[in-house]
Amino acid sequence: MSTRFRALPWPDAPDGSPRRIGVEIEMAGVALDVMAEAVRAEFGGRIEGGGAFVTHVRETEYGDFEVELDASVLRDHRYREHLRRLGIELDEENSASLDRWLADAAAHLVPYEIVAPPVPMTVLPRLDRMRAALQRQGAQGTQSSLLYAFGLQLNIEAHSLEARWLTPILQAFVLLYEALVKAGNIDFSRQLTPFIKPFPGGYVRHVLQPGYQPGIGELIDDYLEYNPTRNRPLDMLPLFTEVDEQRVLAAPVEHELIKPRPALHYRLPNCEIDDPDWTLARPFNAWAEVEHLASDADRLADAREEYLRRPAQALGQFADDWARRIRDWF
Numbered sequence: 312m313s314t315r316f317r318a319l320p321w322p323d324a325p326d327g328s329p330r331r332i333g334v335e336i337e338m339a340g341v342a343l344d345v346m347a348e349a350v351r352a353e354f355g356g357r358i359e360g361g362g363a364f365v366t367h368v369r370e371t372e373y374g375d376f377e378v379e380l381d382a383s384v385l386r387d388h389r390y391r392e393h394l395r396r397l398g399i400e401l402d403e404e405n406s407a408s409l410d411r412w413l414a415d416a417a418a419h420l421v422p423y424e425i426v427a428p429p430v431p432m433t434v435l436p437r438l439d440r441m442r443a444a445l446q447r448q449g450a451q452g453t454q455s456s457l458l459y460a461f462g463l464q465l466n467i468e469a470h471s472l473e474a475r476w477l478t479p480i481l482q483a484f485v486l487l488y489e490a491l492v493k494a495g496n497i498d499f500s501r502q503l504t505p506f507i508k509p510f511p512g513g514y515v516r517h518v519l520q521p522g523y524q525p526g527i528g529e530l531i532d533d534y535l536e537y538n539p540t541r542n543r544p545l546d547m548l549p550l551f552t553e554v555d556e557q558r559v560l561a562a563p564v565e566h567e568l569i570k571p572r573p574a575l576h577y578r579l580p581n582c583e584i585d586d587p588d589w590t591l592a593r594p595f596n597a598w599a600e601v602e603h604l605a606s607d608a609d610r611l612a613d614a615r616e617e618y619l620r621r622p623a624q625a626l627g628q629f630a631d632d633w634a635r636r637i638r639d640w641f
Contacts, residue, residue, distance in 0.1 A: 316435045316592050317599040320606035321470035325573070331429035333466035333574065334438055334591070337422035337582050340451035346378045346425055349448070353441040374428035422461045422582075429468065429574075439591040442584060452584040462506070463582040463594050466574040472554050474527040477547075478518070480575065481534075483605035484545050485515045486614050491544075491597050495580055507544045507578055511537055519615045531555055535562040541569065544579035 324330045338346075347358045347366045356371035365379040427438060452461055470476055488509060491497075497507075514537035517523070525533065531551045539562050541548050552559045552571040560566055580594035604611055 314590050317596045330468040333429045334427045335464040336425045337461040338450045338584050340449045349444045350376045373430045377426040450584045452582040461582045463580040465577040468574050474530045479605040483601045539564050546576035
């Protein structure tokens with residue numbers, strides 16, 4: 312088990328400040344109040360209840376954490392409108408009782424989630440300490456049930472919003488995708504869900520073609536042409552919306568789900584919080600390998616050339632070699 316978080320090759324954000332990271336951890340087996348207390352115990356603040364589906368931990372060292380049932384139709388109480396259409400009106404007491412019942416029922420399929428605010432990379436060991444506390448209290452992750460397609464999501468602040476930095480990141484990611492799946496032992500149930508569908512082959516070949524050096528507008532347009540969805544293992548739409556909101560919103564994408572932010576939304580990893588040997592360092596260090604490949608222009612060029620020359624053979628070779636390399640950091 313590794314608890315060492317590997318340094319990224321680019322430590323600074325566009326404004327020169329240290330890059331930050333947001334972490335979203337999905338789980339079952341522990342109640343909202345237990346999760347909120349784990350946050351408060353590590354980061355301080357005050358717990359503010361918001362009903363059966365959401366709790367906030369306000370005014371921590373790094374801002375507000377949200378602990379929620381990851382189902383907006385319940386969290387936003389949109390189901391009540393459907394009841395009204397059927398002529399069913401609930402008073403406050405009955406509404407609260409129904410909320411609790413729905414939360415208990417949904418917890419068998421829908422994860423609870425801790426959504427952390429952006430924190431400095433140096434705070435990752437403390438987030439992992441919070442993770443360990445929840446593991447000891449019975450939190451369940453991806454491997455606990457065939458129904459638990461739970462994930463860990465990282466929102467990694469970008470070093471730059473320019474195409475000359477973002478393009479190698481995308482190229483490195485698509486080259487390492489199979490290795491990341493293997494090294495991360497990505498659960499089959501999660502691969503069946505629509506949320507982390509791999510980039511289509513046409514897009515992979517397009518961004519790896521020799522001489523592909525787009526400007527930011529072309530990079531966004533190419534992405535939207537092949538990927539008009541948030542359901543990718545590396546979701547670029549929040550970052551691209553931060554760069555050019557009108558361009559993204561003009562495309563047929565899930566507008567209501569996109570929140571602009573200058574971050575790379577890495578959605579691939581499992582959440583294996585019930586495994587005492589699993590730590591947040593494992594998925595983070597896998598991401599670090601993407602950035603280290605992107606930072607080495609010669610190695611990246613060689614990998615692109617081999618992939619395009621012998622796609623099937625190269626893919627298997629990269630997957631095996633990089634899976635072994637990445638596992639060294641776990």
